[in-house]
Amino acid sequence: MLPSSVLSLVALALAPVVRAGTVTYNWDVTWVWANPDGKFARPLIGINNQWPCPKIEATVGDTVVVNLSNKLGNETSGLHFHGINQINTPDMDGPSGVTQCPVPPGSSITYQFVADAPGTYWCTSTDSDQVDYLSNETILTCDGYTDHSHNMGQYPDGLRGPMIVHDPNDPYAGKYDEEVIMTVSDWYYSQTIDLVRKMLTPTNTRFIPPFPDNILVNEGQGANINFVKGKTYRIRLISFAAFGSAMFHFDSHTMQVIMNDGAYIKQNQAYQLRIAPAQRYDFLISAIDRDHGNYPFLFSLDINRDFSNAANGLQWPHNFTGYLVMDPKENLTKQDVVSKWKPDDDSHWEPYNGAGPLGPYDKLIKLDFAFCMDANGYPRSCFNNKTYIDQKVPALYTAATTGQSNTNPDVYGQISPFIVNSGDIVQIVVNNLDAAVHPFHLHGHHFQVLDRPRSGAGSWSGRDVNYADAPPMRDTVSINANSHAVLRYKADNAGVFLFHCHIEWHVEMGLTATIIEAPDKLRGMQFPSDHIENCKLMNIPYKGNAAGNTVNYTDQTGFITVPPTTYNGALYNPPSSKRSRIQGSFKGPFN
Ligand SMILES: *[C@@H]1O[C@H](CO)[C@@H](O)[C@H](O)[C@H]1NC(C)=O
Numbered sequence: 360m361l362p363s364s365v366l367s368l369v370a371l372a373l374a375p376v377v378r379a380g381t382v383t384y385n386w387d388v389t390w391v392w393a394n395p396d397g398k399f400a401r402p403l404i405g406i407n408n409q410w411p412c413p414k415i416e417a418t419v420g421d422t423v424v425v426n427l428s429n430k431l432g433n434e435t436s437g438l439h440f441h442g443i444n445q446i447n448t449p450d451m452d453g454p455s456g457v458t459q460c461p462v463p464p465g466s467s468i469t470y471q472f473v474a475d476a477p478g479t480y481w482c483t484s485t486d487s488d489q490v491d492y493l494s495n496e497t498i499l500t501c502d503g504y505t506d507h508s509h510n511m512g513q514y515p516d517g518l519r520g521p522m523i524v525h526d527p528n529d530p531y532a533g534k535y536d537e538e539v540i541m542t543v544s545d546w547y548y549s550q551t552i553d554l555v556r557k558m559l560t561p562t563n564t565r566f567i568p569p570f571p572d573n574i575l576v577n578e579g580q581g582a583n584i585n586f587v588k589g590k591t592y593r594i595r596l597i598s599f600a601a602f603g604s605a606m607f608h609f610d611s612h613t614m615q616v617i618m619n620d621g622a623y624i625k626q627n628q629a630y631q632l633r634i635a636p637a638q639r640y641d642f643l644i645s646a647i648d649r650d651h652g653n654y655p656f657l658f659s660l661d662i663n664r665d666f667s668n669a670a671n672g673l674q675w676p677h678n679f680t681g682y683l684v685m686d687p688k689e690n691l692t693k694q695d696v697v698s699k700w701k702p703d704d705d706s707h708w709e710p711y712n713g714a715g716p717l718g719p720y721d722k723l724i725k726l727d728f729a730f731c732m733d734a735n736g737y738p739r740s741c742f743n744n745k746t747y748i749d750q751k752v753p754a755l756y757t758a759a760t761t762g763q764s765n766t767n768p769d770v771y772g773q774i775s776p777f778i779v780n781s782g783d784i785v786q787i788v789v790n791n792l793d794a795a796v797h798p799f800h801l802h803g804h805h806f807q808v809l810d811r812p813r814s815g816a817g818s819w820s821g822r823d824v825n826y827a828d829a830p831p832m833r834d835t836v837s838i839n840a841n842s843h844a845v846l847r848y849k850a851d852n853a854g855v856f857l858f859h860c861h862i863e864w865h866v867e868m869g870l871t872a873t874i875i876e877a878p879d880k881l882r883g884m885q886f887p888s889d890h891i892e893n894c895k896l897m898n899i900p901y902k903g904n905a906a907g908n909t910v911n912y913t914d915q916t917g918f919i920t921v922p923p924t925t926y927n928g929a930l931y932n933p934p935s936s937k938r939s940r941i942q943g944s945f946k947g948p949f950n
């Protein structure tokens with residue numbers, strides 16, 4: 360405890376910092392030549408001619424402004440701020456075709472939102488005290504989303520970066536000395552568009568996704584952490600992966616997990632963890648120092664279908680060994696060998712200020728997920744036998760411009776639309792009919808994970824089972840093979856939010872549902888002129904139903920009902936009148 364005089368001085372000194380401000384980033388999206396693993400150089404999408412991309416840092420309450428200028432020349436772009444719930448700013452969420460039009464080369468878009476605590480909006484339905492059982496401080500990823508005809512991620516091509524929202528009221532303040540950001544990702548030598556084109560062919564009858572060429576930690580191959588005896592480190596770990604999860608551990612150091620997906624939890628000890636694409640973990644590790652050694656830590660890319668631990672090595676195709684460096688004079692040769700990965704359960708941790716299960720639910724969204732073939736025999740993935748097909752008008756713009764009809768799912772086209780009313784307790788049940796684990800992510804909310812049973816548990820029975828007194832909260836949950844999950848949240852954030860598998864390749868196959876939340880509050884919503892300007896530049900209608908019909912909203916003429924057989928991803932195909940806008944800035948290697 361500090362003496363009170365010191366405390367007040369500290370408070371005075373901090374006062375201007377704590378007051379909410381604005382942090383502004385002016386970012387040009389550019390092609391960059393880089394060789395992240397030291398083995399293969401390729402063009403990557405970076406920011407301001409740099410890769411890795413810079414981080415965003417803000418303090419709770421700050422307004423974040425990102426002015427994104429697309430200087431790619433040949434691809435459209437856009438950004439999604441993963442984990443930011445975009446309360447009151449649903450038009451800043453980023454996915455093209457959902458909350459905006461793609462940004463063509465030569466154009467820009469400004470995102471502006473408050474870095475509010477993702478959790479402060481969550482309270483139990485009976486609690487009027489607004490108990491914060493989530494954090495004010497969170498780690499988010501900033502995914503690149505783009506493309507007008509597919510909701511195509513550019514993050515596997517490099518457009519991703521950490522986003523840290525600092526918390527002046529961190530309940531774990533004082534329990535650690537230093538912070539370290541770590542990222543982990545699978546890595547592909549080929550570009551996303553080429554990979555997806557190879558995947559989406561009728562001969563791919565087994566729905567095989569592209570397999571990664573390597574693993575990256577901190578976007579490279581040299582993530583050592585300087586460890587000082589007696590100090591405790593807060594590691595903020597983010598997965599940027601497109602496909603593979605990663606098992607990890609820190610040799611003999613146990614992790615004290617304090618946060619998952621930007622939600623504080625009661626401190627929990629873990630020895631091994633598995634991080635799925637898009638998940639985040641904050642944990643403390645302390646420098647134990649028995650022999651002044653340098654301790655190896657291991658990240659093992661997990662492309663098992665179902666924790667199979669197969670011995671043939673194929674399931675753990677890429678490993679990364681880094682070091683906790685206590686003695687820089689000592690060499691870094693020790694290896695960290697794990698004979699069997701047994702990660703801690705990632706969906707059982709009690710929130711820091713845990714609240715009881717929400718409920719009973721008002722709205723049930725039941726999603727049977729299976730792979731499926733479309734009418735042309737192309738491999739897709741389906742919710743309830745329907746694959747997601749991008750329509751012409753972004754769904755949020757349809758919700759804003761179709762009046763009373765915006766509560767009719769038929770105006771949105773085949774985007775697996777679900778209407779939920781303001782204030783509803785929403786229960787999402789996913790029945791995973793596939794024999795592999797898939798990580799599912801919701802935009803706009805953290806959800807309670809009421810049930811997430813073991814592999815092989817089969818589909819949901821339709822009944823409540825015994826839920827935890829304070830169910831875990833996340834925004835990305837791994838759903839086991841041939842099993843299911845029961846998720847709940849309160850619809851207190853008007854907007855159009857995606858629920859999707861966070862394996863990028865499955866998104867490309869159509870594994871996305873669209874939640875139209877509180878449509879009555881979206882009617883007549885106005886959008887910033889720079890957002891609309893991008894629609895005009897792209898010749899995309901921004902009013903009316905999915906096909907842009909502004910006279911008869913239930914007239915489905917022009918709806919896209921079969922996915923296109925040619926895949927162009929974010930490739931920019933300018934209308935001929937707009938061709939002069941292309942301003943490619945990329946020069947090949949060494950020029
Ligand atoms: C964003 O950046 C572009 C290109 O640099 C510029 O033309 C535009 O005025 C900027 N917008 C804002 C809101 O600063």
Ligand SMILES: *[C@@H]1O[C@H](CO)[C@@H](O)[C@H](O)[C@H]1NC(C)=O
Pocket residue numbers: 419476491493494495526528529530
């Ligand atoms: C989050 O921040 C708000 C406002 O600064 C504060 O009242 C609240 O106690 C904080 N919550 C946590 C969990 O730190």
Ligand SMILES: *[C@@H]1O[C@H](CO)[C@@H](O)[C@H](O)[C@H]1NC(C)=O
Pocket residue numbers: 689690692693
């Ligand atoms: C480096 O490590 C190896 C294996 O642990 C050990 O045999 C060797 O003596 C070390 N070299 C130095 C210079 O410390």
Ligand SMILES: *[C@@H]1O[C@H](CO)[C@@H](O)[C@H](O)[C@H]1NC(C)=O
Pocket residue numbers: 659672675676677678695696697698
């Ligand atoms: C990666 O590490 C795991 C665990 O130690 C091991 O089972 C696997 O064989 C390794 N993979 C490769 C390619 O070395």
Ligand SMILES: *[C@@H]1O[C@H](CO)[C@@H](O)[C@H](O)[C@H]1NC(C)=O
Pocket residue numbers: 727743744
């Ligand atoms: C999906 O199709 C299968 C057979 O093709 C059928 O058995 C199943 O009931 C359908 N599911 C839904 C949710 O329509």
Ligand SMILES: *[C@@H]1O[C@H](CO)[C@@H](O)[C@H](O)[C@H]1NC(C)=O
Pocket residue numbers: 911912913914915
């Ligand atoms: C609107 O279109 C639907 C579907 O084509 C049609 O059934 C309906 O009669 C149309 N309504 C009007 C007022 O034209």
Ligand SMILES: *[C@@H]1O[C@H](CO)[C@@H](O)[C@H](O)[C@H]1NC(C)=O
Pocket residue numbers: 390402433434550552929930931945
């Ligand atoms: C766009 O240009 C970059 C840099 O030359 C290239 O690597 C990439 O493949 C191009 N994208 C498309 C879709 O052609």
Ligand SMILES: [Cu+2]
Pocket residue numbers: 439441442502637800802
């Ligand atoms: Cu996301």
